[in-house]
Amino acid sequence: MPSPLFADRPAPQPPERGSVDALITQTRRLRGDVDAVRRDASAEADDDDILRRWQRALCDLAVHQLDDLGAHLDQLRAGRPDLTDGVRDGIPAQGRTARPPAARPAPLTGRVGSAEWNLLTDEVTWSDELYEIFGRPREAGPLSLDELPSLLFPEDQTLLTAMVTACLIDGRPIDGEFRVLTARGRVRTLHMMGEAVLDAGGCTASMWAVLRDVSTLRHSERVLRDSRDSVQRRQHLVQTEQRLVAELQEAVLPTRGGSLELTRSGPAALDLAARHLPAASSPTARGDWYDALDLPGGDTLVTVGDLPGQGVAGASTLAMLLGALRGMAVAGIEPGALLGHLNQLLETSRQPALGSALCARYRPATGTFVWAQAANPAPLLFRDGTGRALTPPDGVLLGATSGAAYEQADVHLLPGDVLVLHTDGAGRAGTEARRNHLLALAPLLTRARSARECAETIVAELGGAERTDDACVMVARPAERTDRADRADLSDRPVGRTP
Known part of the structure; x- marks a missing residue:
């Protein structure tokens, strides 16, 4: 299988191990500080206190982001991405032996899986994590590009079709999000990134993709956005009431x-x-x-x-x-x-x-x-x-x-x-x-x-x-x-x- 990286793209050089260790230490320390603030906010929060709930949601979002950063830094220190079997440094490789799931740390913000669709042989390869993300039993086999939209929300199917078409025909990279309804009845938000793989003649031979479950992250962002909107509405109501009170007082x-x-x-x-x-x-x-x-x-x-x-x-x-x-x-x-x-x-x-x-x-x-x-x-x-x-x-x-x-x-x-x-x-x-x-x-x-x-x-x-x-x-x-x-x-x- 040809590499999905074009020949004129230089291979990235790994960073020095000491600098990565320092970043990991700083990230863990910051994560502990934010988590302490989150616990304090949760202890003081009142269900009727919109501002407290907004602060708590903001802390939750910060913890999720730091967890994700820490997982990626661990992958960087180990010299491999945690994209499960079949993907390394963003490049799919056939025949590579997958390690047991217990041996790799998973990002706390959601699983990451990989897939490859071969247009020449109609072969589809999914990583174990991708089966977990879709809630699909492994014996059921992977989904083809034509079958994949059936799991999406109707309003998101057009987006996936457009991204895949642009990738296969125009060679554009895939970068977008959509929602799926898993076989177990759960709704998940997935972030998909991928590229077309060209053969020696410059024709599209296959498409690979990495899919990341960002459901928890998006939920935290929605909670944060809703809380912020509630605070803004409350502030607007307070300002309106103050203006009415001032006008009444001026009148009498x-x-x-x-x-x-x-x-x-x-x-x-x-x-x-x-x-x-x-x-x-x-x-x-x-x-x-x-x-x-x-x-x-x-x-x-x-x-x-x-x-x-x-x-x-x-x-x-x-x-x-x-x-x-x-x-x-x-x-x-x-x-x-x-x-x-x-x-x-x-x-x-x-x-x-x-x-x-x-x-x-x-x-x-x-x-x-x-x-x-x-x-x-x-x-x-x-x-x-x-x-x-x-x-x-x-x-x-x-x-x-x-x-x-x-x-x-x-x-x-x-x-x-x-x-x-x-x-x-x-x-x-x-x-x-x-x-x-x-x-x-x-x-x-x-x-x-x-x-x-x-x-x-x-x-x-x-x-x-x-x-x-x-x-x-x-x-x-x-x-x-x-x-x-x-x-x-x-x-x-x-x-x-x-x-």
């Missing part, structure tokens, strides 16, 4: 960054400024809110609160709550009754939630600040260089109980007063510390010339703190009034319980 909140100044004009207006203080762990999340709204008749609605919730559901619930709050305030409902309606709204909504809030109505004609609270820290009043917390009227967490009633209280604000409304931002345990920290700023706040300057002072003192939750601060300063209230009246008093 004064500003997502919390730096908007709310300034009212006129001799009896409130000078307002507010800031949002993000949580350290999630700077983009925002469950705390502040709001101010001019009401019919000249009053001003002022409110702060916290509605915990994540994602689109949390943002949509906040949008519903703020929309209802503004609508009821415009309709003239007092703060205590307004919180009662909000409590009922949250209790009966399709997505029940618990929230804290402070709702106030400022009447500039008398300088009266009427307010009610639902488990929110009380406002802090700064006057003449000192500060104190207002006495809170009764009020429970929104959505906590059915039919809750909320009391109201009022306080007269004088020119130069500073009123600070805030959410806790550190849980109930940190509310007292936050309040004491704010009260210690009394000299600075009472000397400030505007609500904006007060807000900047507070942020400078509290903005760098590590918060487990976001928070917001609103500063209100009354303007000069012609009907100034009695300066001796420094008390705030409850004005009644509203169901």
Whole structure:
């Protein structure tokens, strides 16, 4: 049988044995390291954790590749390829004695077999490994080139026919993959490489091929690809949800960054400024809110609160709550009754939630600040260089109980007063510390010339703190009034319980 290598193709020179041994050592060491990482990833992996499964699949693929590389290096060191009997250095040779399968290491990524189809004698020679790959008993004999496509998937038969035709007629090398259904009912992916063997006259005398089972490798690649696609889809969903949340917040909140100044004009207006203080762990999340709204008749609605919730559901619930709050305030409902309606709204909504809030109505004609609270820290009043917390009227967490009633209280604000409304931002345990920290700023706040300057002072003192939750601060300063209230009246008093 003529050699399948053309006469003008130089024979490859074997590499030095020492360099191959060094490569084998490096490969085994790297394989051990990757396998250790794979075991750690498998131990930590959760069936619902797409990213962990993707990492585990990537480690599996790396181990398979290193196993294959190690097997080939072993073959190189031994001076022979592990292509089973009948093939050496990619060249089929008839009459060569095959060694027992136990004497040759098999690549862990799959078996490798060889075949030769003689076009002159119609003789077909298969290696033992090729029978194993196709799951075909040896006594059944090898398959001819005409019979071989019958084992392939219908959609792959055209590919094999085209490769064989191009090899036999045009002398093109075969290099392609196809799937077969073995006699034992298993599906395998085979990688086929081969060449035409020419006779002395330059005509095709036979075709040889090496077929490698790459089913495990392709399965690992599919798992890796599917896991990567799942991660990308999950990331896309997260980004889409974040964008929707941001758009909802932009639509219902004064500003997502919390730096908007709310300034009212006129001799009896409130000078307002507010800031949002993000949580350290999630700077983009925002469950705390502040709001101010001019009401019919000249009053001003002022409110702060916290509605915990994540994602689109949390943002949509906040949008519903703020929309209802503004609508009821415009309709003239007092703060205590307004919180009662909000409590009922949250209790009966399709997505029940618990929230804290402070709702106030400022009447500039008398300088009266009427307010009610639902488990929110009380406002802090700064006057003449000192500060104190207002006495809170009764009020429970929104959505906590059915039919809750909320009391109201009022306080007269004088020119130069500073009123600070805030959410806790550190849980109930940190509310007292936050309040004491704010009260210690009394000299600075009472000397400030505007609500904006007060807000900047507070942020400078509290903005760098590590918060487990976001928070917001609103500063209100009354303007000069012609009907100034009695300066001796420094008390705030409850004005009644509203169901």
